Amino acid sequence: MLRIACPYCGERDQVEFTYGGDAASGFPALADADLDRWTDAVFIRDNPRGEHRELWQHQHGCRQWLYVVRDTVTHAIQSVVPARDASPAAGADGR
Amino acid sequence: MSEQTGRLDRGGRIDRSRPMSFVFDGRAYRGFFGDTLASALLANGVHLVGRSFKYHRPRGIYAAGVEEPNALVGLRQGGRHEPNVVATTVELFDGLEASSQHRWPSLDFDVMSVIDRFSRVFASGFYYKTFMGPFRGAWMFYEKFIRRAAGFGDPPLEPDPDRYEKGHAFCDVLVIGGGPSGLAAALAAGRSGARVVLVEDGAELGGALLSRPQGGDTDAWLASAVGELKGLPNVRLMTRTTVFGAYDNLVFGLLERVGDHLPVPAPDQPRQRYWILRARQAVLATGMLERPIVFGNNDLPGVMLASAGRSYVNRYAVIPGRSVVVFTNNDTAYGAALDLKAAGADVAVVDVRGAIGAELDRAVREAGIALHAGCAVARANGRKRVRNVEVCVFDAVRGRIGATKSRLPCDLLLVSGGWTPTLQLLGQRGAPLAYDDKRAMLIAGAVPAGYRVAGSAAGEPGVRQRVASGMRQGGAAAEACGYAPSPEPGVLPVRLPDEPAMTGIAPVAVIPDPPGAGYRKKFVDFQHDVGYDDIALALSEGYESIEHLKRYTTLGMAPDQGKTSSFNALAIAAQMLGRPIAAVGTTTFRPPYRPVSIGALAGAETGLHFKPTRRSPMHDLHARNGAVFITTGLWLRPWYYPMPGESIREAYVREADAVRKSVGMVDVSSLGKIDVQGPDAAEFLNRVYTNAFDTLPVGRARYGVMLRPDGIVIDDGTTSRLAEHHYFMTTTTAGAGAVMTFLEYLLQTAWPDLKVQVTSVTSQWAAIAVAGPRSRDLIASLVRDVDMENAAFPFMGVRQGHLGAIPVRLLRISFSGEMAYEIYAPAGCGETLWRAISDAGPAFDLVPYGIEALGALRIEKGHVAGAEIDGRTTLADMGLARMASKKKPFIGSALMQREGLLDAHRPQLVGLESASGDMALRAGAILCEPGRHQGHGIGFVSSVTYSPALGRHVALGFVSRGLSREGDVIDAVFPLRGEVTPVRVRSAHFVDPEGRRLNA
């Protein structure tokens, strides 16, 4: 069972959270109509074997979206940061 | 009732003052409290207890614990019947009923045992090589017969009457195993103040100590250790509980057998409880299991592990045989030899080693036990029980065997091939095991963080060392959790007697056939009937990887998961392949350590409680009003309100009719409702909806559609502007959760700069739609503080006011196409609200309607719902292309421009009606050009209803370029029923396309 240390609520079972997928595929600016950039962001993934920056929402807790860095082989979690605290530039969307 | 011929007069941990009777295969027997079913059967001289899986060979009791491969029985009757129960783990209770399995007509005479004669034909993998002809699909013919032979026991035929529970637990230190090392670990950790949970599979604490001769220092130590643990408030002792799985983050799955030792669980109590335990440190003190030696006919009833023999004599006061041969490759089996001798049996020892230690030698001689050193038991003879064994001279170093030297008569053959530490839980974590040559065992290699291994699980040789290692590891685990080491170092049980330790093993796993002797099967995996030859065959065919070997032979795949067989299989494969054991490797360990019932894991989530139910605030009232409910997602919603004798069709037609003619009311509380507030609320909605919301005036509502980022429609609903910075959004019932989560996602990840707060208020508001030409009059008669006139409160207007004393939000919106209002009130007032409206209703011919009528009304109006928004539809497909704002980007605006989504041939939403007469239409029909009924057609029918307004069937569907095909007649094809219905394509707005009724 994943145990995710929510910065607000403390360490909790995975069942309180919902997964939001790869955080690298952040949102391009809405005004950007470039198909390739959008295709890349929405459909294409690094899908690494190892360290993965991903999103989880503490759905049954504080409802915060969190950036979680987790190893996709060992499932060990290295860090948990509220999404809104991580500047968008920290996302891989390059804004 | 038979005598307990195998019961000793004295000793054991059974309670002779509590006799119990039980039935096995229809015969009544007696035993005592403290017995297992296996010990009680042995006490009654019953050795033959089952038939083997493949060859139906007679099988007896082989072990005394969880590793038992043979003695599987069916337990209890009716709904409580449980197949494949391991008799050595069943605590005897009064009235227990068990039966043997997998035999016909009887255990003693099993017709299927003829298979044994052809065992070579049915060698491993035989089914891959035959049953392929003579015709295609012939396997289906043979399979019928093969399936008949499948399985061990019978499945239950009645529902399980018992309940199950789940529990969540948390601790600092989890100690797995309640033997001496586990007790010591728990003591050390407990004394330091850590929160400790000690879990023991068995009913009693003590582990292997319970199988020692009774009395003396061992028992005294055990009593004091258990006594102290019970006194520590921070220590929780859980017996009859198995740690079945070790999962990520030191989370463990446990199964507690709360009522399995009773005839039926105590009143209100669960049968089993599944625990999820989160620990910070775990100490495996799981002990070891003895393993067999492989030789001819080694599966005969009366052949048993040495440790089991010892356990039966000492713990259960049962003598499983009077004339005993002990066959071993190590010292530990001498404990069994001595104890059986002391209990009055004749004992001889056959040891593959040429010599044994002097001390042991003396003990054996003093006890009057004959020792055949440098010999091996090459095969056991007998039919349904061992009668004698063939002993040959054996060179353990070279593995060479001589001719049969003697036949020793016996009725019990105890075997010890060495020991295997119980490390399944570590294996489940992917921890590597290492082969230790000296001890001939697999021990823990690198131990994962947070785990420790203690006692015999760590390969510690003697009891004192095991206790010391338990103390060490328990203390270290507590320290790792931040507890200071206990001030008083655990008192080491110096007075614990030691005994033959695990040293000097000759690593012999298999005894070759003696020269000139005929063929006898030699079993490695008893439970799956896999023999030495099967391994040889598989390897010769190239199934060399240990995993291929497992799969080709099914070694280790039976319910016991190879507890007694895996190591021997590995050793034999290594020998045959000429590779070191370490290079061959083990197969993957997986949970559960012991089989776990589905019922326990399902817990309380069963029957009507499989998933929780969501009920509207007016639910009870609907029930009282005779509503028939339908499940939509987790919600229960009124489907229709039948009058006496009415069918669903009659009911919804009447209801929908009333909406068109007078007025109806429907509970729409399950709609998702989201409160959106903040200075950037308008901007936010502009981004998430395809259409504009900043231009929406206060006091007005607007229909909106949201897309996924990939340009596909995700949800629709109306959103009203209650104040400059305050919107009230509604979503579909099904979409509520996803939309809410999506909005939060956008606000927190993509646009954290927007000042917007979203709150789900779905449960805060009860909602009723009142629709029909008389709706305004009805509402106006109830609401005094809102001007209901058309001009003052127009279509798509939003007002706040009171209905009676209830504060309400009124939205003048319509799903049915009639003049209609949605009325929102605080949920606790929902029932009062409904009652107030329905009380006023008679004067207006008000009728409550359910979601069947709701569906009919919206189809008549061409409004889309779940059947149309199926995760593949674009705005344009739904005929709503104009709702895509050109002035601003929105979610999905980029990717909706992809060529595939713009394709002119895409299916578009249309209305459909029968082209000749009123033929019934069916949802799910495929639309085709007339007569061209193949492939994927040109569209499909999504929603269908009998239209009360039009008096005929109408449908919505999607047709390629549908908007340009109005008037065309195409075929609605329904091959599942052999139907073809010509249908005319038309506008989806069947009723009142101009929308006049909205204001009428």
Added chain:
Amino acid sequence: MPEQRSALAAVYRPGRIGAPEGPAAVILSERLSRTLVQVCGWRDSFPQLCRGLEALLSCAIPGDGLRAVSHAGRSIFRVGPERLWVAGAADDDLLRTFVTQAPGEDAVVTEIGHSRTVVRVAGAQARTLLNRGLPVDLDHSVFPVDAFAQSVIHHIPVLVHRTGPEGEAVFDVYVTRDYAVSFWEWLTRVAQALGGQIREAE
């Protein structure tokens, strides 16, 4: 306010459950008609808002999502970073005025009292009972008085708040209203095994 109906009305039956005799290991009761108001703010101005609230409610505003502050019959939970729940009695006029007159310029106020049913779980085995479904450690050492947790029980969203005096286990469970009957069914079935009592709603 007009008459309010409890979501549990149809299933609530005071009396013993499970073992008919002996002390009740768990005591269940519904806390009717609580007032519950959510106050949210913006990151930059939220501390300011909290100071205003502190003055208004004359108590501290909790700084994290682990401990509530209870004072004068009200409990305040920080359910999200800039999100507070203030729970009070049915007739808490001060709270009621929040909804019409926001307690500060930058306050976003939403009344959510009707969206939750509050069930009190007390008694010696209250923790055991809740932990049959709640995946949160309720041990006194980590979950003292006024500790709270938002979580799920049997797939049902809950907020569990430990109230009552130190040494006694009393928990208020805030359950999403549409699930209340399912929650109650779950709770009472599990309570049966422990032996308990359902008190009249308070």
Added chain:
Amino acid sequence: MTHYSAFTLIRKALGANRGWTRAWRNAEPRAGYDFVIVGGGGHGLATAYYLAKEHGAASVAVIEKGYIGGGNTGRNTTIVRSNYMIDGNTRFYEKSLQLWEEMSGELNFNVMLSQRGQLNTCHSPAQMDAAARRGNIMRMNGIDAELLTREEVRRRVPILDFSDHARFPILGALWQQRAGVARHDAVAWGYARGADRHGVDIIQGCEVKGFLQEQGRIVGVRTTRGDIRAQKVGLAVAGHTSHVARMAGLRLPIETHLLQAFATEPVKPMLHCVVSFGAAHFYVSQDDKGGLVMGSDLDGYNSYGQRGDLPIVEETMADAKALIPLLSRLRVVRQWSGVMDMTMDGSPIISKSPIDGLYIDGGWCYGGFKATPASGWCFAHTLAKDRPHELNERFTLDRFRRGHQLDEKGGGPTPWAH
């Protein structure tokens, strides 16, 4: 090579089962091949088999990092069916089922295709409509399908929950008689033996660690057992598609997720067909040994861990009991999992890649076992002819950019929730 038949079986038994030949050679890697297929699962082996057999390729190697069939081929719930609705999928899966029907005979290896039928239960009128649409499409494409009423379902599988206690009562079901199960390992071994007979080198214990590239073209693979040159390299590595493709610099519309499966103790036959539960994502069948084999949802987060966790265990078992209450007292003996290559629309990829010399067969999600023969067949065609067969022409990589997703479920690009 020994021909398999009842006769050989008896003859060899009389000879104490000595003298059976190896099912396939354990080949040493050569310096180069025309075709190198990476991944010794069913798909890779079938591809090699059809390359050699249908396209006369003389120099083919299959490279497997572990043991053949040890990936998802050896860990799936073995359901074989062809009830696909989306144009592009329907005929491909039907072709696959037809190849299944021939397979044992063709390979002289009994893959135990058991067409016991599959039942998809429906629990709402909307689900019945969706089932009808699917079934109608199947029938229009010559595939067998039946729509059953509640009573018909009850007659067929009486042990499902038809009581008043069913939280989601069964309203009916879609039935495909030709669907069923097959023996997972046998598929890998059978194709391996068949491929070996046609000269394919099967190289086990050899992991691809990188690619040999020349002028932007892939000309071979770097492996733990040395470099191997190839005219064309085909990937059939399932859950590792992204991982391996990245060695060539490719990013794909794929995420890797866990899917678990479970087996119970064997019991006498109680369930005679495959059932999938429309009120949850759950499916179950009873194998010929008597064990019930079941599976449900993904674990829900990216993972290469091949190790499932408790939340899905609980969910699966609750599903099992809700569908078939009689399962309550049966016990699970093993819980395992595989790593799935989940695409953004749930449909596969059989396609040339943007890099010359590199071809991709992947994205099989949790449905690729049934696709094994057709996948091999089409991939072989694509590799040999350098263009897709019409059956796989829509399984391209660029369909996402072009807006031609094949979204059978309508789930959108959130594969963890598929």
